[in-house]
Amino acid sequence: MRELMNRAIAELLKPYLPPDGVTASFEIMGLDSQLIADGTYFAVTEDDEIVGCGGWSRRATLFGGDHTAGRNAALLDPKTEPARVRAMYTDPAHVRRGIGRMVLDACEKAARTEGFSSVELAATLAGEPLYIACGYRPIEPFTSRTSAGVDVPLIRMGKRL
Numbered sequence: 001m002r003e004l005m006n007r008a009i010a011e012l013l014k015p016y017l018p019p020d021g022v023t024a025s026f027e028i029m030g031l032d033s034q035l036i037a038d039g040t041y042f043a044v045t046e047d048d049e050i051v052g053c054g055g056w057s058r059r060a061t062l063f064g065g066d067h068t069a070g071r072n073a074a075l076l077d078p079k080t081e082p083a084r085v086r087a088m089y090t091d092p093a094h095v096r097r098g099i100g101r102m103v104l105d106a107c108e109k110a111a112r113t114e115g116f117s118s119v120e121l122a123a124t125l126a127g128e129p130l131y132i133a134c135g136y137r138p139i140e141p142f143t144s145r146t147s148a149g150v151d152v153p154l155i156r157m158g159k160r161l
Contacts, residue, residue: 062086
């Protein structure tokens, strides 16, 4: 999965960010093993190869991988707080085939089953069109500043389930 994530970050962000922004994105994105441990991470395979992945979380962290600063493993209250959609990646060779939508649908269904009535996520500029097409609405744009001082633009988005 790490290889797929690295390919997706390196290739799919190129049209939206300058080279230093793409490089900086590796610091704030990547594998979140908490999702795997929680059993809330999904993978789509084709011919025994992972071509897409993503998950949802009942924890407070909005985005980032294991190495990202500012993570918060506190459990969310499904009665008052939105679940999080996290770590969505599609292999660049497999985009525009419904893989992201398939993973997103699985995340939303699982969160709804656990009592959540809404979800939020931090979208990259490359991911925003998919989320809008799936009914998400922008809440606020923000940036994540890396240790090198590069600001990576993101958009907090949400959806009622």
